[in-house]
Each structure stands twice: as C-alpha cells, then as structure tokens.
Amino acid sequence: MNSLWTKFRKKKGRKDFRKRVYMHASRDLKTRFLLLALVLAAHSIAMVMFEDMNWWQAFWLTMTSASTTGYGDISAASFWGQAATIVLIYGLGIALLAQIASDYIELRIQKKEMGIKGQLEWENMHDHLLIINTPTLYTESYLERLVDQICNTPDLAHTPIQFLTPDFPEGLPLSLRSYGAVHQTGEATNQGALEACSADKAKFIVVLSPDSQNAHSDSLVFDTLHRIKALNSTAYVLAEAVDDHNRARFKAAGANAVIRPVRAYPEMLVRSLIAPGTEQVLEDLFRHQGDHTVRLTVSIRDKSWAEVVITLMQAGIGTALGFEDTKGEIVTQPKAKQLIQANSLIVMVDEDIDLPDSQSLQALFDTEL
DSSP states (O other), X not given: OHHHHHHHSOOOOHHHHHHHHHSHHHHHHHHHHHHHHHHHHHHHHHHHHHHOOOXXXXXXXXXXXXXXXXXXXXXXXXXXXXXXXXXXXXXXXXXXXXXXXHHHHXXXXXXXXXXXXXXXXXXXXXXXXXXXXXXXSSHHHHHHHHHHHHXXXXXXXXXXXXXXXXXXXXXXXXXXXXXXXXXXXXXXXXTTHHHHTTGGGOSEEEEOOSOTTOTTHHHHHHHHHHHHHHTTOOSEEEEEOSSGXXXXXXXXXXXXXXXXXXXXXXXXXXXHHHSTXXXXXXXXXXXXXXXXXXXXXXXXXXXXXXXHHHHHHHTTSOEEEEEEETTSOEEESOXXXXXXXXXXXXEEEOTTOOOOOHHHHHHHHHSOO
C-alpha cells in the first residue's frame, strides 16, 4: 500500500520547497486575497437576500463595513443580515484585511532586503553594464572610482550597472548604491549565476581579475569567458589578464578586448568600453616596449603646434602629445594654430626609432617650414 501511494503521489520538485521557504509571503498574500474576495462576495449576496438591497447597495455596505469606515447611510436591519455581518465581516473580513496588510509589508521588506543583499534575480534588466568579480585589495575604493567614472562618461551615464561578486553578502556599500548600482551575490563560475544577472541581455560585460598580482586569476577569468560565450551573449566583453601570454586565449574565448589590471587608473577600463582600441594605446604609454613616450629637450619659440607635429612626423621621430612651457608646466593637446613657447616635448615614439641627438633635434625647429 505504501509503495502504491509512493508511486502515484505527486513528486515535489526543488521549486515547490523553494516557494515554502523563499517566497511564502507572496503565496500567503495571494491566498488571503482570494479568501477576502470570497468573504466579500458572500456578504454582498447575504445583504441582497436578507436585506432586500440591490447589488450596488450590498457591495457598498460590504466595503464600508470591511474597511471599518461605517458611514451609517445603509445598515443591516434583520437578524440574519446582522448575523452575516458579524460572522463574515467582523469575524473574517477585517481579520483577513489585517493579515493582508501585514503580509504585504513583510513581502516588501523581504524583497528590499533580498535586493540589498544581492539575492534577487534581475530578470528584467537589459542593455546594462555587468561587472564580474571585484579586486582583492582596496575593493570599495576602486569600485567607487570605477562607477563614478562610468556615471560621468556621457556614453555610459544612463547605462544600468550590475555587479556579480561574492564580496558583498550584506549589500553593496551605500556609496555604490547611491549611483543606482545593483548586484548579485555569487560567482560567475557557479551554475546559473550569469543567467541570474541577465548576462545574455547585457550591453557591456567587464570581467575583472580578482587578484591583479596572481596569474592564477587568469584561469577564473578564462572560465568565465567560456560561460559567457555559451550564453550567446552579444555584449562587448572586456577582460583583464595578469599574464600577457593569456591575451590570445582570452580573445579566442570571446573577449573583445583584453587589458592589464591597472587598479590606479579605472579610467583606462572605461575608455576601452566606449572607444575600443584605446586600451592598447593607453597601455603603451606605461611601458618602454613598442610605442612609448619620451621627453625631448628642445627650445621652440613662436611656432604653431601644427608645425611642431608635422616637423616630428616628417623627420620620422614620432607623434607629439604635449610640451613643457617656459614656466615648467605640461600642456597637452593644444590648438593646432596656437603658437607655443616650449622647453621640451612629450612625444610617442616606436622602440625601433633611433632618436636624434640634441643638436640635430634643435636644428629641425630652427629651420623654417
């Protein structure tokens, strides 16, 4: 008999148990709304039957009684009408209304707390910026600067921001929440975490390196990229690589751009999102290999910036980025026709370029174009 019952009884799935412990307030609220509707309908029918009221009068009396308003313009006069009001309205209706109000408040508090703690699934979010992982060191300060830069970038100013990280189980810092950022508590390598963040609907996805000093972080980033690719996401994906040798592997795994984790300059990350390719130029500024910047000591008086740039390019030296004026201050990107007074130039050059000596360099600018 027990085996027969086991065979035919309905199996309980994970979702059934989840509703009992996770969304019980929502289920209770729906049940009590249904019971209240039945009670109100029964009382309205009773008023029509026992008090000889029309349907509108019956409904009006039912609602004013249930809400404890009691205008007194209509009331039950017969014994059975009064008895029905006592049982249905005073005994059941008002109690149900109180329970509904309590459940609603509990549900709102529960959802707000779950949202703060990153336990809600943001299924309706789309065209957002999803940031996966957070740095091990100076986490909050770096994220504040990153989000501030995102919000102050016109192309990203109105883009929703979501984090996927295990680092804030009690909620994002207020400094981040004040920007409207939300988060999901978890790791991208966990099954279903990316789906909960609507990664397939994101416009941008940034996969940060958890530890910028540990090459093992690259394996976590690589796994995350594969999972994003499996979702067929159309997002522009930017990933951080600790080891330069992993750049090609990251791009093969679906990353559109790969940069080093430069924690001091979150602006580099943001620029690479809105102007793809700039990350390569910006990275070159920080190293000597490949294109890099140098300072050339040369005296230039009353020449336009356009003349300076053209002179350097025609001589095959490099591209001028700025200059040091006679007061010792650095000026970047001046107007093309601006006449400059410079003591030195900041120039981007290639590592294979043999720079001219100081006399040859000075001679280039002593000659009129």
